[in-house]
Amino acid sequence: MIKEEKVKHIADLAKLNIKDEEMAKYQIQLTDILSEIDKILKVDIQEEEIMITPSTNQNCFSEDVPKPHLPKEDMFKNAKRVKGDYIIVPKVIE
Amino acid sequence: MKPTIGIEVHVELKSMAKVFSLSKNNFNDEENTNINVIDLGYPGVLPRLNKGVIDDALKACIALNFNINRLMHFDRKNYFYPDLPKGYQITQQDTPIGYDGYVEIENKKIYLERMHIEEDTCKSLHTTDTLLNFNRAGVPLLEIVTKPCISSGKEAIEYLEKLRETLLYLGISDVKIEEGSMRCDVNVSVSDTDKLGTKVEVKNIGSISNVGTAIDYEIQRQQELLANGEVILEQTRRFDDKTKTTILMRYKETGNDYRYFPEPDIPYVYIDDEWLENIKNNMPILTDELKDKYIKLGINNNNIKTIIANKEICNFLETVIDKVNPNIAANLLTGDILSYLNKNYIKLEDSKLTKDNFIKLVDLLDKKTISSKQGKEVINILLNTGKDVLEIVKENNMEQISDNNLVLDIVTKVIDANPDSVKDFKEGKDRAVKYLMGQIMKESKGQINPALANQTLIAELKKK
Amino acid sequence: MRYLDLDIKTINEKLKNKEIKPIDLVNEAFKRIEETNLNCFITLNKEEAIKQALELEKQEVDNLLFGLPIAIKDNIITKDLRTTAASHILDDFIPVYDATVIKKIKEKNMIIIGKTNMDEFAMGSTGETSYFGNTLNPWDKSLVPGGSSSGSAACVAAGITPLSLGTDTGGSIRQPSSFCGLVGLKPTYGRVSRYGVIAFASSLDQVGPITRNVYENALLLNTISGYDENDLTSSKEVVKDYTSLIDKDVSNLKIAVPHYYMSDTIDKEVRENIVKVIDLLKNKGCQIDYVDIDYLEYAIPLYQVIALGEASSNLARYDGVRFGLKIDDFKNIDELYKNTRSQGFGNEVKRRIMIGSYILSGENANIYYYKALKLRKAMTDSFKKVLNKYDLIIGPTNTDVAYKLGTKQDDALKSFYDDLLTIPVNMAGLPALSLPVGFKNNLPIGMHIIGNYFQEDKIYQLASFVEKELNLDLKGVK
DSSP states (O other), rough: OOOOHHHHHHHHHTOOOOHHHHHHHHHHHHHHHHHHHEEEEEEEOOOOOOOSSSOOOBBBBBOOOOOOOOOOOTTTTOOOOEEEEEEEEOHHHO | OEEEEEEEEEEEEOBBSSSOOOOOOOTSSSOSSSSSSTTTTOOOOOOOOBBHHHHHHHHHHHHHOOOSSSEOOOEEOOOOTTTTSSSSSEOOOOSEEEEEEEETTTEEEEEEEEEEEEOOOOOEEESSSSEEEGGGOOOEEEEEEOSSSOHHHHHHHHHHHHHHHHHHHTOOOOOGGGTTTTEEEEEEEEESSSSSOOOEEEEOSSSHHHHHHHHHHHHHHHHHHHHHHHHOEEEEEETTTTTTTEEEEEEEOOOOOOOOOOOTTTTTTOOOOOHHHHHHHHHHOOHHHHHHHHHHHOOOOOHHHHHHOHHHHHHHHHTTTSOOOOOHHHIIIIIIHHHHHHHHOOOOGSSOOHHHHHHHHHHHHHTTTTOHHHHHHHHHHHHHHOHHHHHHHHHTTOOOOOOOHHHHHHHHHHHHOOOOHHHHHHTOHHHHHHHHHHHHHTTTOOBHHHHHHHHHHHHHHHHH | OGGGGGGHHHHHHHHHHHHOOOOHHHHHHHHHHHHOOOOOEEEOOOHHHHHHHHHHHHHHSSTTTTEEEEEETTTBOBTBBBBTTOOOGGTOOOOOOHHHHHHHHTTTEEEEEEEEEEGGGGGGGGSTTTTTTTBBTTTTHHHHHHHSSSHHHHHHHSSSOSEEEEEEESSSHHHHHTTTTEEEEEOTTTBBOOOTTTOOSSTTOEEEEEEEEEHHHHHHHHHHBSSOOOOOOOSSOOOOOTTTTTTTTOOOOOEEGGGGGSSSTTTTHHHHHHHHHHHHHHHHHHHEEEEEETTGGGGHHHHHHHHHHHHHHGGGGSSSSSSOOOOOOOSSHHHHHHHHHHHHSHHHHHHHHHHHHHHHHTTTTIEEEEEIHHHHHHHHHHHHHHHOOEEEEESSSSSSSSBBTTTTTOOOTHHHHHTTTTHHHHHOOOEEEEEEEEEEEEEEEEEEEEEOOOOOOHHHHHHHHHHHHOOOOOOOOO
16 A cells, blocks of 8 residues: 555645645555556567557647737736736745 | 766747747737737647747757758657646657767867757746747747757857857758747766766756856866765756756656657657758858858958958848958958947848949048048948949049159149259158159149059159 | 438438438437437537538549538537537537548538537546436436446437547547447557547547447447647548458457456356357467467556556646636636636546546655556566457457446445456557447347457458348347
């Protein structure tokens, strides 16, 4: 069974909170899935080539020409915090 | 104690469109106007791939002597930050377009580990909140990483200047560190053994000379710490322009976890021989080649440096160099013309100087039709009014008298009027020539070609 | 008599000779939604649909799909029509553009009735992970309709619309089609543009048609297929007329049946039904061989690594900044992210993106992810080997028929095991269809027909033959 610490770490990677009362459930469920996943470690394959996508396309490009697009008002339509010309977030300082 | 320095440079490419979307690549337009659904990471959108960006990157690969990954894919670098709309940055981790390159600086090769294409983040403005400007999101970047082979601030400066110059002459970036189109992060470590020391990263350095300052400060700081037996922790620092020191930002956590994996939305890119040849055949002349050419043409070293450092001057010179005396042209451009431009804060292309007028002026000077002193006057008028050079010369009666018969007439007239001086000359008195030349200049209202007049005078005097 | 129960060609005739108008079909569809009460839809497009139907009265009936009501899975972006992917995190999201498939649907003058219910972000196999409540199976309201395209399947089965669009990442079109007695196709990866499809796993997702019969399925595929410059993975392969081989002789077809698809894991009655079809085909003269396809037994863990890895990245954009759920309890950016995502995502989604983040983190990327990418290549090659010798691969679509709502909801592995037989196809990017071929306890059983890349026409060829031969009564829906 994976430890609480690890569940917290994993949740942090995915930017999720884990409530105390959910911890035990996640420990079991994540353990189940991860032990299922471990099965692929056992498979012996000679293959060295990776398959990123079934698409066999190559060199799909656009020419370097800007295309018109929707105005800012549309772009900001679904944003919840807008100030003047900007979408805003709580202050982040480097 | 030996310092080891590596530098990571990010350069914004000045393509017309962004790299993974087709909104306009111009960060400086009104806030949040060059944005589309892709730049904002809207649900359902997929990336495009701008071929112009790959062309530009290939030019840089060739100029920086990189090996090229002919078959390449993109990768996602995953992290959460407000300036990263999708929660991942599309970059190249596994197959950077360039690997194992180098740049030659004086007496040394700076080895380059890799160069890859990626997208810029959006620009954050920190007030009481953090304001996001997505104009910059998706602007194409090249990241160029050196091997840890730089050993001083001076070398770092030389490398960065050479890199800047090269990218500028490729015409793929503005490479303005002050405006953020070129950004430098340096890694400095100091060690007294063969092993590399602990890496300290310095970010946020606002000029090339400050990179040198920051590195030298950091070397000294670390050497002192080690000499005092202290341990250096892996950390990120930033350069403070006011104090010319570096300031601790944060200690490194247990390594950033960027969860890289291959980008499934962008198929492989294969660069075949034909594509590469095409890029090679269309490369602009780069600075090393230009320098060699100018040396061969006899342009002096100071002028060459000035020309190379001012690309628009160089470009202008290149358009006329086959048609005029290159030395006179170089002198004019790096002297009066450049100082006029600098004094008035204008670009050459915005000034009143035209190619035709410039060629006429150089020719007049070359043929000594006007004196170099007159040349200066002409330039001034020319830059202020844009009038035709020949007209300026005419209007101001500047045309030198260089016609042999006209010169002889004047000389004979003066000799005839000053028999005493002729006598003095015969007696070997030097001042006689000076006096007679003065009279000749007076007679010609200063317009006579002095060299020709002098030569004619002496010849005539000897006949007496 | 309801017009929407007629086949498309007949409806088209009636539209052409003005016996009916598009508005009649639209009214019927909305009436049927109320009558059936299956929770098929998250958002109805009633006002727009009626308006469009009335406008169409002025236009010439220029194609077979003209004026037909269609239902769209709610992870496909529709301009100005709320699109939620059945998630609380997007429950007020109004798109500003149309997905490419929606543009194509609109070009044919089809009428979008609404956005169908589904598992949240297409993660699930029953429809039960939806923030908007589960969808009911029209065959038996106590059963799951299958998922994740639960509403798109239920609404066609219930006769609300003759056609719908679903998406399939690991079986999300084929499994509910099988559970609801429908024809559902996952096209070849790249056949249909993914632009405007809310990504779950980018290298697996495909949009496809869900219909009552084979011919109508092929018709809808004709409409939505094609290269799209907005989706770099979409194929430039010519779009055929996918109806062209329908009713053509099948006796020359060479067909493989993988042992894996007929193992003890699969319900006995389901297998027996497939065997019946195999016998039928043998009698017709088809060559049918049992074959082995290497690595199929690793399909589920392989899928978990790739689909969840990609999903963890694809769902990172839901952070409450540019769109989506607004929350007010945060003190800093990290809290904004975590609180938005924790309140906005349901349990299945959370679990899956946690696993995905984990298997990509640090050294795990090399241990799991790159291993999986190599295994994916190997599995795909073993499919290709079989398809070099055979025209088609057949077997059951699912391990069993539809089951009770609320079964094993806490079992984190169940939804994956439901897709045991459908997942390998997405891994290889092949086209595959589910076709009803019989019943168990009066519930439809689906047969899986897997084809070679871009040979959807051959799949339809076989499917149409079996459909005709069996001539099942699929109007068991109350």
